[in-house]
Amino acid sequence: MRAFADGFVALLLPVYLTALGCNAVQIGLLASLTLAGSAAVTLSVGFLAHRIVPRLLLLGASLAMALTGLAFAGFSDFWPLAVVAFVGTLNPSGGDVSLFLPLEHSLLAHAVADRDRTALFSNYSLIAGLVGALGALAAGLPDLLGALLPRLEAIRGMFGLYALAGLVVFFLYRRLPVAQADTAIAHTPLGPSRKRVIQLAAVFSLDSFGGGFLVQSLLALWLFDRFGLSLAQGALFFFWAGLLAAASFLVAPRLAKRFGLINTMVFTHIPASLCLIAAAFTPSLWAVLALLLVRAFLSSMDVPARTSYVMAVVTPPERAAAASFTAVPRSLTSAAGPTIAGWMLSLGGFAWPLLVGGGLKIAYDLLMLFMFRNVRAPEEAAKSVLD
Structure with missing residues (x-):
């Protein structure tokens, strides 16, 4: 439900x-505010996850999602919308960057044995990708x-649908088994794994x-x-891009089992960034659409591998805090990007955001390979011993 709502909101x-009369810089600024707000909330969860049961946090986030949709459907001025973007759950990225993600990851990580963890997160990402x-x-x-309907009113109706999705998610989360979601897992703040999580x-x-x-x-704004x-053509393109990203989640666990989590993350990510450039x-x-489709297939393989890796290299009680603390940079540091990208797009037609973003991602991949190539997940270490 969340993936479906995020899928249409990111394009609309x-x-x-x-x-409503906003320019590219304002659109970028609002996108930045959504990401900054998500980072602030997620960081708070990192401090509080060991004190508040995850089920209650998920229920609260669902109500915030419903209120966010209603506010966007009702407001027309930029600054009220900007405030709602910061405090709400709106997601301009098409992928999950909200409070929901680290909470669900910490619960799911306890559901299977180490050897099955990457496959579990691949299935989780696959479902989200297909529905997204x-x-x-x-x-x-x-x-x-x-x-x-007038086009503007129809778009407002879609934000109303986003609010309805939040209510449905609320009632679905209420069905989580209390023993599993609230009491079975002991959560602690970061301790033994603090240094590694910070790195x-x-x-x-x-x-x-x-x-x-x-x-x-x-x-999407650049393509438009x-x-x-057109909006309909853009929707069709991002539909196929989403399907390719979802298909990659089927391949990721096989690659991770064969080559390791770090190698899977790095050597699928670099070609994706080269396609962007x-x-x-x-x-x-x-040709642009073809390159972006290839990028869609390759760029998401690191998602389940990265999630599994973070859950693997910390102690089980630290998983909720680690998920939150490593998720924060995905929102906090990315919050500056949309504002800069919006300013770049306002200068002319050249896709400076693709060039800069792709270059930064390649630098990340090389740094990840250098720093963590010898830090293995338990199942990888066991396989190495058996070999």
Whole structure:
């Protein structure tokens, strides 16, 4: 439900703000505020996760999601929307960067043995990717409903649908088994793994900063402005991109089992970033879309591998705190990217955000390989001993 809602909101956000009279810089600023707000809330969870049961936090976040949708459907001025973007759950990236993610990761990590953890997170990401692709396709509904409703009102209705999804998620979370979600897992603040988590968070911050230049809302805005892509065409493209990203989650655990988690993260990520850089210099729409589709397939393989790696290299009681602390840079440092990217797009048609974002991500991959190539997950260490 969350992935479906995030899928259409990420595409509708730049269209909605443009219809309200916002420019590229304002759209980038609002996207930055959403990411900064998510980072602040997620960091708070990192401090409090060992004191408050995860189920209650998930229920509170669901209500915040419903209120965010209602506020965006009701407000028309930029600054009220900016405030809601900061305190709410809106996601301009098309991928999950909210409070929900570290809480769910910490619960899921305890559900299976070490050898099955990467496959579990691949399935988790696969479901989110498939449904997120359907959400992106649903972003074309306002154009299809043009004969029945004014376009602006149809988009407002989609934000109402986002609010409804938040309520449905609330009632689904209420069905979580209390013994599993609340009492079975002992959560503690960071302790023995603190140094390693800080190192991971620092490296992830570079990747997040690069990713901030490439949030889906601004990538869509560039395609709309540079190539005249319609909302319906953009929805169709991001639908296929989402399907390819989801398909990659089926491949990721096999690669991780064969080559290791770090190698899977790095050597799929670098070609994806090279596709981004190439797209910045490509004048043909079809060639750009082809490069972005290849990038969609390759760039997401590190998602389940990275999640599994973080859960593997900390002690089980620290997992909730580690998930929150390593998730924070994905929002906090990426929050600066959309504002800078919006300013870059306002200067002209060249895709500076793709060039800068791709270069930063390659730097992250090389740094990750250098720092953590010898830090293995338990199942990898066991396999090495057996070999």
